[in-house]
Structures are given as structure tokens and as C-alpha cells.
Amino acid sequence: MPTLPATDLNRAKSFYENKLGLKTIKAVNGELIMSAGNGLNISIYKRETPTKADHTVLTFEVEKIEPEVQNLESKGVQFEDYDIPNIKTKNHIYQKGTEKAAWFKDTEGNILCIHEAAIK
Numbered sequence: 001m002p003t004l005p006a007t008d009l010n011r012a013k014s015f016y017e018n019k020l021g022l023k024t025i026k027a028v029n030g031e032l033i034m035s036a037g038n039g040l041n042i043s044i045y046k047r048e049t050p051t052k053a054d055h056t057v058l059t060f061e062v063e064k065i066e067p068e069v070q071n072l073e074s075k076g077v078q079f080e081d082y083d084i085p086n087i088k089t090k091n092h093i094y095q096k097g098t099e100k101a102a103w104f105k106d107t108e109g110n111i112l113c114i115h116e117a118a119i120k
Contacts, residue, residue, distance in 0.1 A: 001033075001040075002058050005047035006108040012044050015107045019075045020060075036060065056103065056113045065093055065100045065116040072104070072114075079104045080111075 006012035009032060016022045016034055022042070026033040030046035042058065051057075062068045069079065069092055079092035080103040087094055093102045100116040 001043050003043040003045060004057060004106070004108070004110050005051050006044050007047060007050055008108070009044065009046050011107045016042075016044070019072065019077050051109045053110065056111050058110065059101075059113040059115050062114050062116055065102060065114055066091075068114050069093060069102050077104050 004012075009027075009030065013024060013027075013032055013034075016032075017024060022034040022036050024032055025035050025041065032044040034042050034044065036042055073079070073092075079089075081089045081092060082094065082103075083089070089102070093100050101113050103111055103113050105111055
């Protein structure tokens, strides 16, 4: 189960429920267990200091990335744009062949990704 840190569990819970549509299935002792669909759960735990991760910590597979980006943006999610060697986004989306990805941060600074698979 992916495990993510949060300095503010209430803020994180609101983001994951209201912006991403996940459901809290358990909240106990400074930890949230959330259903991400298709039998996948994630854990979000209380931590005093913010995340130090500078890489993607969780990726959600989607059928079509463009409408997902638009939907999340309409809910206030801000996407990261990159123009670095090997990664350049256009309209927030990186494409390599038929594979597509877009990155954003949660309220706790964790880097998340939505990904459209090259092979379906």
C-alpha cells in the first residue's frame, strides 16, 4: 500500500476526497486509509515535518489523460510544467510515443502523477 506523509491530515483528507475523489475508509491514530479504486488503498499518515521527496510518489492510471487534467484543473488542482532535458510538457502533459503523463502536488508537497498507458 503506498504510504504518504502529511503535516495536516484534515487538509490532506479534504484534497484527496474533494479534488481526487478518493474515499476515506478508515481514520485512526494519525493515519487515513483511502480507497483509490480497483482494490487499491493508500495510507496517509501524520508527520511533523513536510515531505522531502523530490520525485513522483504515487501514479494513478487513467483511460484518457486530457479530460482528467481538465477535470482536476476545474477542481483547483495545479499541474507542474517541465522544460528540462528529456521532459517537456505541453498543456501540462508530457508525451513519449503513445504514453502520456501529467504531474501535480498534493497539499502536503507530495508529487503525484496521472498516467495514460501506452498499452491498454
